[in-house]
Amino acid sequence: MEVVAALAGAPNVGKSTLFNMLVGERRHVGNWPGKTVEKYEGELEHHGVKIRIVDLPGTYSLGAISEEEVIAREYIVREKPDVVVVVVSAIELERTLYLAVQVLELYDRVVVAVNKMDAARKRGIHINESKLSKLLGAPVVPISAINKEGLHRLVETVLDVAQGKIHASKLRLDYDGLPYYARSLERMLVGCSSLKGYPPEWAAMRLLEGDPAMERALREEGCTALLDALEEARRRAEKELGAPPELIAVSARYEFIEKVVSSVVEKSGVAKPEFTESLDHVLLHPTLGPIVSALIIFTMLLVIFTINTGFPLNILLDAAGLHGLASLLEESSLAGLLGAAFQAISDAIAAWLASLGTPSFIVELVADGVVTGVGSVLSFLPLIFLVFIAFSVLEDSGIMARFAVLGHGFAEKIGLTGKALLPMLLGLGCNVPAVLGTRILESDEEKLLASLLAPLIPCQARLVVILVFASAFFSNPVLQALLVASIYLYAGLLVVVLSLVFRRLLLGGYQPPEIIIELPPYHKPSLRVVWWYAWDHTVHFLKKAGTLILVLSIIVWLLTAYGPAGPVANVEESYAALLGHLLTPVTAAMGLPDWRIALAFEAGFVAKEGLVETIVLVTGIGDPVSAVRSLGLTVPQVVSFLIAMSTYTPCVATLAAFYEENRRLRYVAFLVGYELAVAFFSAVLAYHVLSIFF
Amino acid sequence: MPEEYMEGLVTLSSAPPGSIVRVVRVDVRGRGPYRRLLELGVYPGATLRVVSNSLGPVIVEKNGARLAIGRRHASRILVEVLGYWAK
Ligand SMILES: Nc1nc2c(ncn2[C@@H]2O[C@H](COP(=O)(O)OP(=O)(O)OP(=O)(O)O)[C@@H](O)[C@H]2O)c(=O)[nH]1
Ligand SMILES: [Mg+2]
Numbered sequence: 001m002e003v004v005a006a007l008a009g010a011p012n013v014g015k016s017t018l019f020n021m022l023v024g025e026r027r028h029v030g031n032w033p034g035k036t037v038e039k040y041e042g043e044l045e046h047h048g049v050k051i052r053i054v055d056l057p058g059t060y061s062l063g064a065i066s067e068e069e070v071i072a073r074e075y076i077v078r079e080k081p082d083v084v085v086v087v088v089s090a091i092e093l094e095r096t097l098y099l100a101v102q103v104l105e106l107y108d109r110v111v112v113a114v115n116k117m118d119a120a121r122k123r124g125i126h127i128n129e130s131k132l133s134k135l136l137g138a139p140v141v142p143i144s145a146i147n148k149e150g151l152h153r154l155v156e157t158v159l160d161v162a163q164g165k166i167h168a169s170k171l172r173l174d175y176d177g178l179p180y181y182a183r184s185l186e187r188m189l190v191g192c193s194s195l196k197g198y199p200p201e202w203a204a205m206r207l208l209e210g211d212p213a214m215e216r217a218l219r220e221e222g223c224t225a226l227l228d229a230l231e232e233a234r235r236r237a238e239k240e241l242g243a244p245p246e247l248i249a250v251s252a253r254y255e256f257i258e259k260v261v262s263s264v265v266e267k268s269g270v271a272k273p274e275f276t277e278s279l280d281h282v283l284l285h286p287t288l289g290p291i292v293s294a295l296i297i298f299t300m301l302l303v304i305f306t307i308n309t310g311f312p313l314n315i316l317l318d319a320a321g322l323h324g325l326a327s328l329l330e331e332s333s334l335a336g337l338l339g340a341a342f343q344a345i346s347d348a349i350a351a352w353l354a355s356l357g358t359p360s361f362i363v364e365l366v367a368d369g370v371v372t373g374v375g376s377v378l379s380f381l382p383l384i385f386l387v388f389i390a391f392s393v394l395e396d397s398g399i400m401a402r403f404a405v406l407g408h409g410f411a412e413k414i415g416l417t418g419k420a421l422l423p424m425l426l427g428l429g430c431n432v433p434a435v436l437g438t439r440i441l442e443s444d445e446e447k448l449l450a451s452l453l454a455p456l457i458p459c460q461a462r463l464v465v466i467l468v469f470a471s472a473f474f475s476n477p478v479l480q481a482l483l484v485a486s487i488y489l490y491a492g493l494l495v496v497v498l499s500l501v502f503r504r505l506l507l508g509g510y511q512p513p514e515i516i517i518e519l520p521p522y523h524k525p526s527l528r529v530v531w532w533y534a535w536d537h538t539v540h541f542l543k544k545a546g547t548l549i550l551v552l553s554i555i556v557w558l559l560t561a562y563g564p565a566g567p568v569a570n571v572e573e574s575y576a577a578l579l580g581h582l583l584t585p586v587t588a589a590m591g592l593p594d595w596r597i598a599l600a601f602e603a604g605f606v607a608k609e610g611l612v613e614t615i616v617l618v619t620g621i622g623d624p625v626s627a628v629r630s631l632g633l634t635v636p637q638v639v640s641f642l643i644a645m646s647t648y649t650p651c652v653a654t655l656a657a658f659y660e661e662n663r664r665l666r667y668v669a670f671l672v673g674y675e676l677a678v679a680f681f682s683a684v685l686a687y688h689v690l691s692i693f694f
Numbered sequence: 695m696p697e698e699y700m701e702g703l704v705t706l707s708s709a710p711p712g713s714i715v716r717v718v719r720v721d722v723r724g725r726g727p728y729r730r731l732l733e734l735g736v737y738p739g740a741t742l743r744v745v746s747n748s749l750g751p752v753i754v755e756k757n758g759a760r761l762a763i764g765r766r767h768a769s770r771i772l773v774e775v776l777g778y779w780a781k
Binding site: 060061063065091092093094095098210212246247250251254261276280284286289401404405406408409412513514515516517518519520521 | 720725726727728729730731732733734735737738739740745746748749750751753756757758759760761762763764765766767
């Protein structure tokens with residue numbers, strides 16, 4: 001027999017931690033059908049019984065205000081899992097019990113897991129579990145998911161409920177006159193098939209409270225009689241009871257919860273000045289807060305950059321005269337290690353195939369084309385993974401929510417909410433997690449807006465290109481820094497201006513909503529949780545986008561390796577070069593008539609690192625800086641090139657991420673189209689304006 | 695009549711930091727935000743502590759759980775100041 005158990009709970013109660021602790025490696029990440037909300041499923045076995053566990057999205061209520069709430073509710077009502085495990089948090093019992101109460105009103109096969117018992121003990125919070133169980137009418141199991149405490153008993157209890165050995169009963173609250181109005185609706189519900197499956201009594205109460213998803217279903221079905229009766233009932237209830245039905249319902253639930261909490265929770269010991277209290281003093285301070293936040297993000301990006309490519313630490317070491325250490329760092333950075341590994345694999349395969357007498361064009365196709373393609377898929381991963389780690393650390397520690405609050409005032413000015421700020425800032429590391437990170441945003445408009453703007457932010461790959469050009473053409477470090485800074489400033493300016501344009505023209509004057517954000521208690525990020533998050537998201541992305549990146553890289557390689565006359569020894573005779581020549585009229589308008597630069601732009605479509613690699617290839621000069629210098633560009637040309645390079649199109653990986661989040665090819669086409677246009681006109685303008693001075 | 699002038703009552707957006715307040719009315723516009731606030735524990739009769747009121751959003755605490763409420767919303771929540779929180 002198989003038992004299906006769903007995990008429900010408010011955001012941040014530790015559902016995902018519990019899920020991972022229960023199923024370990026036997027888990028699967030996907031999406032809820034037709035949604036960008038993630039769906040986690042996994043399996044475990046207990047005394048020969050297979051238990052399938054589904055992690056429902058975290059929601060504050062079952063009230064269908066958000067997509068997540070609809071998913072969680074529909075799952076319980078339609079799929080009827082054998083058991084619903086409602087997870088609540090021992091340190092925020094009151095707020096997290098709200099969802100538990102709603103689930104208990106809807107469903108009777110429920111187990112309540114009180115998580116974070118470890119943190120509760122530290123704070124001197126005691127919870128009387130048997131009293132809680134009696135008051136809720138459902139079995140209660142205290143656990144500490146992160147320490148794997150209480151999990152055995154939880155699983156046993158789940159099985160007991162599934163097998164009918166323990167009965168929970170539905171919770172009935174006193175709604176103070178509301179049921180009177182609900183009853184008349186209940187009778188009419190029988191005639192409306194779209195709400196079949198919901199317990200009628202529950203559905204009637206929900207309708208009375210106001211439930212956009214249910215009302216939509218009724219309207220689509222044409223159940224207008226019920227909708228009319230509903231409006232009348234709501235109006236009458238509000239008038240006769242003196243408050244809107246939703247207010248009466250929520251108050252009744254909280255009244256019950258407060259009673260429960262006050263009778264089961266006991267606090268002992270002296271209340272220590274809490275960590276959250278003191279850290280919030282700093283992070284939410286109007287002047288200190290932004291400074292500290294900027295420092296945190298800046299440090300994280302530096303660490304990510306250094307682990308990924310050795311930069312900027314290698315330059316500092318070089319400057320300090322420690323050349324050996326600097327190159328060691330570069331070689332042992334993730335990008336360095338991957339590059340070396342792929343070179344070795346490619347050489348080994350080539351030698352092996354050649355020894356078998358394979359025709360040379362096949363050897364090249366496999367050793368260069370395919371291996372290079374796989375290499376370029378993998379070359380994205382370290383940066384994506386590292387940025388996901390940063391994301392996860394900031395989220396898990398509770399810092400992310402503070403950033404959102406702190407940055408909201410600023411974000412509002414560019415048409416976003418504070419929540420969008422962190423994904424955008426992490427775009428400075430890599431655009432892929434930035435675009436994928438927009439899924440935490442609440443409205444579709446904001447997701448679209450943020451994911452259209454995020455690719456404008458120069459990522460590390462683009463920073464490297466900028467630095468190579470800066471050091472090739474400017475010897476004065478002040479001028480170098482000025483050049484780099486102005487490219488970033490320009491990107492920032494574009495974000496601000498284009499946000500305004502898109503909101504006007506695309507989103508019908510969309511304004512960001514006001515925020516209501518829960519600030520979870522701070523907490524030391526758990527290595528395990530951070531690792532899962534980053535690993536799952538990276539693998540998920542690889543599965544979705546890997547093939548696309550692979551195919552496109554191989555196509556680009558084919559274009560450079562073949563020409564009208566077949567395989568070419570020299571890129572200059574390749575299709576890519578031909579295409580480059582065709583493109584020169586366009587690049588010439590930006591002041592860049594050299595066909596090799598047009599060629600480099602082609603390669604940069606796959607990955608921005610490819611720009612410099614291509615220049616190395618066509619000039620035949622091994623050192624990137626010297627290779628770029630040999631192009632002999634003037635100041636206006638350098639600036640024009642860099643502006644175009646940093647905006648002209650997102651790389652394939654970012655496009656794949658964008659498609660993953662928005663699921664519409666015409667949006668992808670719009671993204672590429674607008675960026676090409678912006679890059680072109682910006683570069684033309686920059687070139688001509690600067691040509692006046694230089 | 696404008697709630698701002700009701701005696702002894704202030705909007706949450708003008709409640710001083712450190713004060714303990716009781717929610718009297720929630721008049722927030724929009725069904726979604728209104729419901730969300732109620733469900734997160736900001737309903738008439740609830741007691742909150744104002745943690746900070748110098749950023750854009752107002753930060754309140756209820757039984758150990760903290761919540762940031764946008765300023766426009768906060769200016770439509772009417773509260774009664776009960777006292778001040780002593781450290
Ligand atoms: N002290 C303590 N913290 C825990 C425990 N379990 C989880 N946490 C922490 O609680 C936070 C939230 O954990 P998640 O597992 O992501 O919570 P969730 O319910 O899946 O959250 P959403 O997916 O946002 O709904 C993380 O910072 C965890 O490390 C626990 O047993 N004790
Ligand atoms: Mg989760």
